Amino acid sequence: MDRLTAARVFVEVAERGSLTRTAERLEMSPAMVSRYLAAMEGWVGARLLHRTTRRIGLTDAGEAVLTSCRHLLEIAEDVQHLAGNRNREPEGKLRIATSASFAEAQLTTAIVDFQNLHPRVQVELLATDRAVDLVEDRIDLAVRITNSLDPAVVARPLAQCRxxxxxxxxxxxxxxxxxxxxxxxxxxxxxxxxxxxxxxxxxxxxxxxxxxxxxxxxxxxxxxxxxxxxxxxxxxxxxxxxxxxxxxxxxxxxxxxxxxxxPLGIHAVYLSRRHRPLALHHLLEFLVQRFRGELAPWDRDAT
Missing domain, CATH: 3.40.190.290 (D-Maltodextrin-Binding Protein; domain 2)
Structure with a gap:
């Protein structure tokens, strides 16, 4: 069984705390997720997870292996990029969340322009003024307008909201x-x-x-x-x-x-720098290029 995929499955389960959510995120069956986890435990020769009907937690061995698996996936991503991944056409589906007003005024047009450049990327845009849970709601990217960010997520500055x-x-x-x-x-x-x-x-x-x-x-x-x-x-x-x-x-x-x-910061927020989908990588760079500058585009011709 592919050990790199097994490591990715283990990291996703550790971060999401659910085999079902991991299966949805990685587009595989729960049974396949269980098989990859069993393969990981057989590979390292130790039990990695405590599983009950209500929650999944890491064993001591799982905590140690998690760090190594994350490092392994980072190396694998670097190798993919070196092998020409940056030039490959992005594809797949991204779930994006932001406020209704920012979606209406700015983000929808930006996403349409992005899809004109990368037509194989599908986007599901969720407009809500509540701070969505990136794990529970299976969000790949949230655009948040705030000066108070959760330290558990990765935030990329896009612009200032005046x-x-x-x-x-x-x-x-x-x-x-x-x-x-x-x-x-x-x-x-x-x-x-x-x-x-x-x-x-x-x-x-x-x-x-x-x-x-x-x-x-x-x-x-x-x-x-x-x-x-x-x-x-x-x-x-x-x-x-x-x-x-x-x-x-x-x-x-x-x-x-x-x-x-x-003013408030406008941030692109996502779960991890590791094994980001290529489509998400391209979208992040597109949004940074579109909105960056001392003044946001909508403020440059303000009267």
Missing amino acids: SVLCASSRYIERYGRPDSLESLKAHRFITHAFGAGAQYRFRYQGQSVEFPLTGTLFTNETSILRRAVLEGAGVGMLPTYYVGNDLRSGALVRLLPDYAPE
Whole structure:
């Protein structure tokens, strides 16, 4: 039996804690996964896993062998690339997750452009504002907008997410345009239920400034927040990747430009640098090239 495949199966089971999820990830039957695990244990001459009906854990020997297997797979990947793997056409299916607003405004077009270059790559794009579990949801790549990353995952910086405090022209005509934080207190706010929460954070003259607020409408979806602000319901903080056209057209008006909302990082997040699918490797490089720079593409022509 192929020892390299057996090592890959063992590493996947150790990381995912499930024979079923490993079988799905590697596109093989659970019975075949069990046979590869038995072959690994026969090869090293020791029991590698504790298995119960509820969970799978590593034995002491399994902990030691896991490190060696990971190293073996890293070497194998290097050999594949040296043998010309970089020039091979990527193929297969990738499951990608990101927020609905970023998928709509930026990522969908990027993926379509990527598939035009690599038509043999299939993509399943999941749009959700919850932080998906890469293992449980079998996600190959998540694009996350946050300054707090899980240290257990690998994160590749793509760009910065800048936001803008804004209101519609209709709202300003009715309530006036604030010219200071003090005058801002008199206004109505539309807020993201899982975003800024009960306060905004700004940078002003090199200092961090917090502004407490009481919202009149809360939502967990950026598109709803944008729509409410466009309809004149109140002041909102929205990402420039999503409202750039609204700002350029005058539908939304930037408020207090000297107070810059705290930026967030946009990261490509995945489980491991080891034995990445070739399609994932190419997609990562494509996204880095597309979004990188001192300013993200959507901010370069901002007004």
